[in-house]
Amino acid sequence: MPPLRALIIMLALVAGAATAPRSVAEPQTPRILVIGDSLLAKNKLANRNVAARLSALLDTPVADHSVPGAWMIYNLPITGAMGLSIPKQWRGGDWDWVIMNGGGNDLWLGCGCNNCDYKLDRLIAENGRRGAIPSLVQSIRQSGARVLIVGYLRNPGFSSPIKSCKAAGDTLEARIARLAEIDPNVYFHSLADLVPHGDLSFHAVDRIHPSFKASDAIARRLIRVIRSAGDAP
Numbered sequence: 265m266p267p268l269r270a271l272i273i274m275l276a277l278v279a280g281a282a283t284a285p286r287s288v289a290e291p292q293t294p295r296i297l298v299i300g301d302s303l304l305a306k307n308k309l310a311n312r313n314v315a316a317r318l319s320a321l322l323d324t325p326v327a328d329h330s331v332p333g334a335w336m337i338y339n340l341p342i343t344g345a346m347g348l349s350i351p352k353q354w355r356g357g358d359w360d361w362v363i364m365n366g367g368g369n370d371l372w373l374g375c376g377c378n379n380c381d382y383k384l385d386r387l388i389a390e391n392g393r394r395g396a397i398p399s400l401v402q403s404i405r406q407s408g409a410r411v412l413i414v415g416y417l418r419n420p421g422f423s424s425p426i427k428s429c430k431a432a433g434d435t436l437e438a439r440i441a442r443l444a445e446i447d448p449n450v451y452f453h454s455l456a457d458l459v460p461h462g463d464l465s466f467h468a469v470d471r472i473h474p475s476f477k478a479s480d481a482i483a484r485r486l487i488r489v490i491r492s493a494g495d496a497p
Contacts, residue, residue: 292324292325293325293358294324294325294326294327294359295324295358295359295360295361296318296322296324296326296327296359296360296361296362296363297326297327297328297329297354297355297357297359297361297362297363297409298314298315298318298326298327298328298329298330298362298363298364299329299330299350299353299354299362299363299364299366300330300334300350300353300363300364300365300366300414301330301331301332301333301334301335301350301365301366301368301369302330302332302333302334302473303365303368303414303416303417303473303474303482304328304330304363304365304414305328305330305331305332305334306332306468306473306474306479307474307475307476307479308328308330310476312476312479312480313328313330313479314330314363314414314474314479314482314483314486315327315328315330315363315483316328316479317479317480317482317483317484318363318483318486318487321483321484321487322487327357329347329353329354329355330347330353331346331347331348331353333348333369334347334348334349334350334353334366334369335348335349335350335366335369335370335373335374336350336351336366336367336369336370336387336396336397336400337370337374337386337387337396338350338352350364350366350400351396351399351400351403354400354403354404356407357407359404359407359408359409360409360410361409361410361411361412361490362404362409362410362411362412363412363414363486364400364401364404364411364412364413364414365413365414365415365416366397367387367388367397367436368416368426368429368433368436370383370387371383371384371387371429371432371433371436372426372429375432376428377426377428377429377431377432377433378428380432384432384435384436384439387436387439388436388439388440388443389439390439390442391439391442392439392440392441392442392443392444392445392446393443393446397413397440397443398443401413401443401447401450405447405449405450410449410450410451410493411447411449411450411451412451412452412453412486412489412490413440413443413444413450413451413452413453414453414455414482414486415437415440415452415453415454415455415456416433416437416455417455417458417459417466417467417474417478418430418455418456418458418459419459419467419471420459420460420461420462421461421462421463422462422464422471423471424467424471424472425470425471425472426472437452437454437456440452441454451489451493453485453486453489455482455485458478458481458482458485459478465477466478466481
């Protein structure tokens with residue numbers, strides 16, 4: 265075969281191989297949605313918040329709608345639609361799990377964690393069946409998704425700007441625990457025992473929000489809950 269002809273054939277074969285269709289893996293659709301306030305959103309810019317750690321540890325995409333400063337009861341329409349309303353972070357979809365938290369900003373910023381009975385009742389009634397939180401959970405459950413509600417960090421053995429919120433926070437979480445008892449597909453995970461006494465490493469410098477360490481620890485705990493419930497990713 266003449267050298268020129270052989271070269272032409274070889275170049276044609278190389279070009280054909282380069283342009284041949286290749287199988288491309290379809291991107292995975294997230295089956296877990298995270299909604300809530302800064303407990304879940306903190307460290308998002310560093311890609312080390314709870315949702316990011318869930319995604320990395322499970323090796324599966326996780327949709328993250330959580331927003332710092334979000335409230336469970338929030339009536340301003342524009343900023344609420346932008347995520348400051350936790351119920352408006354919820355988007356229907358083919359979710360297996362919706363991981364959520366909320367209510368802390370309503371108590372701290374809404375009533376100063378003092379004389380908060382009215383605010384607590386609006387968030388969730390004493391029996392766990394009425395209020396903004398049960399209403400949101402019911403909407404999510406109607407989609408078929410399981411719901412995992414996360415409690416708040418504590419700060420044992422050291423001061424914090426939200427130290428006065430402990431009593432109201434404990435009441436809120438006791439009511440959420442009752443809500444979880446009503447529906448076997450609703451789970452509540454408390455973080456009350458996560459932070460060792462006097463250990464500042466689980467908090468950011470403000471002693472309110474989670475550190476990288478805490479976000480990772482929270483994600484690992486939530487994964488254990490999901491796996492123990494079955495149908496884990």
